[in-house]
Amino acid sequence: MRLGWIGLFLGFPWAAIAQTQSVPAKPDVVQYHATIDVVKYVYGTAPPVARLRPGNILEANSLDCFGNAIKKPGDTLALTKGDNPLTGPFFIEGAAPGDTLVVHILDLQVDGDQGLGAFAPGFGALNQTNYTPMLHAPLPEKIWFYPIDHAGNTATFQALDSNYKVKIPLHPFLGCIGVAPAGGEARSSIVPAEFGGNMDAPEVSAGNTLYLPVNVAGALLYFGDGHAVMGDGEIAGTAIEVPMKVRLQVDVVKGKHSNWPRFENDKEIMAAGIYRPVDDAVRIAFTELVAWIHADYGLSELDAYELLSQVGKAHLTEMVDPNYVVVASIEKKYLPPRK
């Protein structure tokens, strides 16, 4: 049910029409292969691994959140070199501070036959963490292995403490996608924030477009942390973690900038709010959505607020990373025509 890249142009961003119309009918494809030796663990300024022009398609891969180090029962988290190794950065020609980077997610395919779930120290919504510490003994490290059935498009959960098995349909997405932060900051690959990052948002899936604020020349796009599928909140601390084959198309909207990541597809507009507690993530996401509706669809802020109270959606993507992520959304069918 993956959309081809042409379908993506039905719904797209602020004033992007002129620019995307100039994209050649057959966009250039840039290919890149990431390995453990060249991944990054920080969103920041670093020499680009490749350069993309607006309209280019990127075909690349990402390692799983453990750097592909956990392969079989008995392997432990101690084998990993770092969390969420990132593919990138990619320098996007023409992207400058104050612009918006547009990332069309064209296709994501699990790159392997197995996914992993794990209790990693310091992660989890129902256990003590680095930032919600307690005096309990930590939960024991455990790893679940999920066989991937590519033909059936499923992963199989196999209980560790009983014989129960069940198939789960895949919904592949990138847990990490982001750009170099503003103000000279550099942030760990486990952190989501204004620049995107470890949002663990299933919205980063084929058919959706992601908008990110450009903070440095070239934007410097990174991604990784592929997820075969994940529940709301990622409550135990991991999704079904997988290496990923990634097909993206990038674009740039000049001179427009939002404070936080945004998403769009044919049917919805979506704004991410990223902070702690969840309450503040909700407030950020919905004030951004009110502002978007006001600016692009012409409703007054208070009318937009009221309308969202009746038809808005709030999606808690994760409550386990250093910041929490909520994506607020509204279906376009409830909005006036875009100005």
Place this chain on the structure above:
Amino acid sequence: MRLGWIGLFLGFPWAAIAQTQSVPAKPDVVQYHATIDVVKYVYGTAPPVARLRPGNILEANSLDCFGNAIKKPGDTLALTKGDNPLTGPFFIEGAAPGDTLVVHILDLQVDGDQGLGAFAPGFGALNQTNYTPMLHAPLPEKIWFYPIDHAGNTATFQALDSNYKVKIPLHPFLGCIGVAPAGGEARSSIVPAEFGGNMDAPEVSAGNTLYLPVNVAGALLYFGDGHAVMGDGEIAGTAIEVPMKVRLQVDVVKGKHSNWPRFENDKEIMAAGIYRPVDDAVRIAFTELVAWIHADYGLSELDAYELLSQVGKAHLTEMVDPNYVVVASIEKKYLPPRK
């Protein structure tokens, strides 16, 4: 797409089979009509307005959250006598502390031709409130009137600051439903907590079953605050507020008790977590769901935690009342057979 009451028996609670099988083929129907003179504003111990036996169907009504006092443009919130007037309490024969009250939501119909949305002082996720006070001037009081189209099953949003109109499909539910609290407490009709109450949960809709802990003899069931439809979080502070015609069937599970409200239908089990901040509501909802899966479906707690990390859902019903509400759920197709 409303289910008849028979359909509800496909999925139901702990050991309820014996009891519900003894329900007569044609259950008794009790009828009750609420007016502004007999409504309550507190969940607590009060003389019952009617008595129900397990298996009985109740046909009753509820006033809107403003006591049906706001009728036309120009009417103000000052006309209301109190928030969320409640129909009830209903005494359920045989319900005793330690039991579970079962409420099958059979049918809900908007009882009138108009719904209301309003900025009420002290409510709203994007403005200061009594419990998140600030030094800003409050948002101005505003009221939106939503014509209800019963045939089309829609309400119409009409912007106040422009000419924009749009139809919204109805999803009628009760914002308030609860029992007398434990420990001799009595709580305002604006509060959701362990006893249910102002959960503003769209899960309280036709086709779903609600389980509430019984804290006093007869349980003392109350309900009200009908909503024609509502977005996640109820962010502006109200849904489309309507009087409601209500058709419920009650039952009792003896000697079983959960700490928090639970929901169930043919496809899902759902546990409510109710507190502040949202983070703790999420923790409560998912620990309850882990406990439920462990007790009734036999997975170990850690296997249940991991499985929920991949397929669990979290629904923020409201973030505007004195406590916030999250409903965590899992589809039954992912669970082993119930024990």
Place this chain on the structure above:
Amino acid sequence: MRLGWIGLFLGFPWAAIAQTQSVPAKPDVVQYHATIDVVKYVYGTAPPVARLRPGNILEANSLDCFGNAIKKPGDTLALTKGDNPLTGPFFIEGAAPGDTLVVHILDLQVDGDQGLGAFAPGFGALNQTNYTPMLHAPLPEKIWFYPIDHAGNTATFQALDSNYKVKIPLHPFLGCIGVAPAGGEARSSIVPAEFGGNMDAPEVSAGNTLYLPVNVAGALLYFGDGHAVMGDGEIAGTAIEVPMKVRLQVDVVKGKHSNWPRFENDKEIMAAGIYRPVDDAVRIAFTELVAWIHADYGLSELDAYELLSQVGKAHLTEMVDPNYVVVASIEKKYLPPRK
């Protein structure tokens, strides 16, 4: 360093001068003795145990938070009948909704030779609780016994896991003091809220005056949960818990009302904020203090806000009860003369 009651009249509330000047030179003393058979576990409407007139002094006692049931090593929390048994309610003549109840704390003496600290299930800032639940095994139940040295005014901490002992100076206060809540609510004796209650505030100590909103005729004053001394946050869930001998003087300010409890002594004015998370308790406390300074001392709200940013104090009294409590204060020496 306890003040006699006369000293208390140097600093007192809004327009209370006329009223308190009419207090007879030798106020009437009412004596009352509480036992486990007559204590209450809920702040609400109940038949008063005694009636007091404004200006009366009450000499009474309170049981410890365990109902005096834990007496020696080996006794367990299972022996307790309920948490925080309350002495009262006392009906204050002339107190009506919209008034303020004034409680001068004249004298508090530990009523016994031993205090208790305990890990009670569901309490504690560094372990999972009912409202911040996790999947860890709970901390083991433990009880510390603190010998009280009345002459030396100390309690002695004796480590359970080593031979270490240390003396702690006493600062006796009432963990619980409150009135019947507004709107027909009744709240458990473990809850602090607008009506006061389980504030666990060392500010409820000899020399301070407490102001509480009157919500029902006679106010209905309750108190209990004596603490010999307590650290900020009461982080393990209990203070040094003791029975208490209590000497209070009550008064009423007619027609003035604050939303939340307030304190005052010769040197400071103090406003309590009570909710979760601590952030919101801080916001409530400081907005109340801004309002108080604006109303009674004439600074503009923004000048008051700025001044508090330089000289205000914030005291986290507890972070372990169902709501958390922060007392914000300012020394009177920084304020203009009271209007």
Place this chain on the structure above:
Amino acid sequence: MRLGWIGLFLGFPWAAIAQTQSVPAKPDVVQYHATIDVVKYVYGTAPPVARLRPGNILEANSLDCFGNAIKKPGDTLALTKGDNPLTGPFFIEGAAPGDTLVVHILDLQVDGDQGLGAFAPGFGALNQTNYTPMLHAPLPEKIWFYPIDHAGNTATFQALDSNYKVKIPLHPFLGCIGVAPAGGEARSSIVPAEFGGNMDAPEVSAGNTLYLPVNVAGALLYFGDGHAVMGDGEIAGTAIEVPMKVRLQVDVVKGKHSNWPRFENDKEIMAAGIYRPVDDAVRIAFTELVAWIHADYGLSELDAYELLSQVGKAHLTEMVDPNYVVVASIEKKYLPPRK
């Protein structure tokens, strides 16, 4: 009441004795002068402005949080180039990842005759901010000017909306002090976190010693954001902001490392917890303090937890920056001898 540097050696850190005894009787003094052209706005890796050996004294200065750009009524915040310009970084010889940087605060003097308080956009505990956004109009920008009386050691608050003035005793401290973060991160000068930073902690004052985890070779020490005095929580968003003359002595403890900043003086040990909401800052601070007491003073964790429940202190230093800061402390007189 400022202590000379010799007094500081009465209480100091883990196994530091051997090292500090080797400090020469007359330590070398390094002098450095910061100007707006060389300040930094990020804690991270940058070329050092000077190098210090353990035992060296640094005499330097810092600009105020506005870069000394606001000089007189009528000047606006638009004149500032960035928030919290930082002096540094200083490379400390021998400091390596896994070590602890020791900073003795020897002397701090307000470097000028005027301090500033301001409502800066996005800061403030009682107004909407970037991370707690709402739909209200923001509070108006306002600036208060505080004359400094060096002889009298006071600043004078002058109300903007009335004629009221009052003197406030100075307690000079550095709002910002920190090192390069771990894991290759770089953080804005407005952020407090594990590396210290914008802690706005009055504990960073003469007579106290600060311990910071060393994350990179040389530690890379930065400081700035001098405060003449500040209330708990810094609730309006600024202290009395001043340029500062700074006298520090640095040292290194090899092979010991804490997760979060710690403080110490003759009388107390203090652990900082830094995150959102305040609840989690409290949890971090107290779990760190429990761990410190357990490791260095030999009490079991549960005994330490109980003791802190009776005599621990919690200081909310600020609730206005991107993370919030709580310093938990205990007086040494309550602890066993240090191991």
